Amino acid sequence: GEDVEQSLFLSVREGDSSVINCTYTDSSSTYLYWYKQEPGAGLQLLTYIFSNMDMKQDQRLTVLLNKKDKHLSLRIADTQTGDSAIYFCAENSGSSNTGKLIFGQGTTLQVKP
Amino acid sequence: DAGITQSPRHKVTETGTPVTLRCHQTENHRYMYWYRQDPGHGLRLIHYSYGVKDTDKGEVSDGYSVSRSKTEDFLLTLESATSSQTSVYFCAISDTRYEQYFGPGTRLTVT
Numbered sequence: 001g002e003d004v005e006q007s008l009f010l011s012v013r014e015g016d017s018s019v020i021n022c023t024y025t026d027s028s029s030t031y032l033y034w035y036k037q038e039p040g041a042g043l044q045l046l047t048y049i050f051s052n053m054d055m056k057q058d059q060r061l062t063v064l065l066n067k068k069d070k071h072l073s074l075r076i077a078d079t080q081t082g083d084s085a086i087y088f089c090a091e092n093s094g095s096s097n098t099g100k101l102i103f104g105q106g107t108t109l110q111v112k113p
Numbered sequence: 114d115a116g117i118t119q120s121p122r123h124k125v126t127e128t129g130t131p132v133t134l135r136c137h138q139t140e141n142h143r144y145m146y147w148y149r150q151d152p153g154h155g156l157r158l159i160h161y162s163y164g165v166k167d168t169d170k171g172e173v174s175d176g177y178s179v180s181r182s183k184t185e186d187f188l189l190t191l192e193s194a195t196s197s198q199t200s201v202y203f204c205a206i207s208d209t210r211y212e213q214y215f216g217p218g219t220r221l222t223v224t
Contacts, residue, residue: 004155030211035215041217042215042217042218043203043215044215045212045215048211088156090156092211099144099161099207099209099211101156101213103148
């Protein structure tokens with residue numbers, strides 16, 4: 001079935017780049033997403049990429065998609081302490097037309113000053 | 114939070130009691146979703162709605178029912194709460210099916 005996997009934890013120093021990785025199994029997914037969750041809050045849509053794209057850049061965020069390997073990454077340039085949060089990768093369930101999302105377990109990003 | 118509110122924000126209830134969580138949106142979006150978030154599982158879809166009175170099951174629907182009698186409201190009911198339903202519940206809305214926006218969540222504890 002559909003599955004999304006992420007590493008659970010990443011620690012970086014303020015000012016460094018962060019790279020959060022994700023693998024997925026559903027090759028029919030049309031969109032892949034990155035969400036951010038701060039403590040006690042809901043999920044904030046950061047960015048998403050259409051499956052026929054390789055890369056998408058949005059200010060400090062760069063998303064890379066390798067469809068052959070079913071690998072998605074989120075790069076945060078010049079990471080700040082305010083970027084500390086849990087980051088979720090998600091794919092839309094390509095087998096349905098209802099926008100159902102399949103989420104990874106989330107990667108906790110810790111940014112040290 | 115894109116015009117989405119959830120109520121209550123926190124609830125403690127006893128095993129066996131019925132519980133209803135409410136999601137309210139002011140965006141007039143067609144699609145609405147209920148997810149639960151548990152450690153180690155990310156978010157999992159419980160039920161979703163693609164219009165008034167049109168709902169369907171997600172991957173973890175057992176023990177839950179939903180209703181949508183108005184575009185703006187999507188209710189999630191636990192008919193007889195169990196401890197395994199202790200979780201954080203998130204509602205999401207979408208206009209296009211491709212961008213989902215999440216509410217602030219409801220933390221439910223079943224004792």
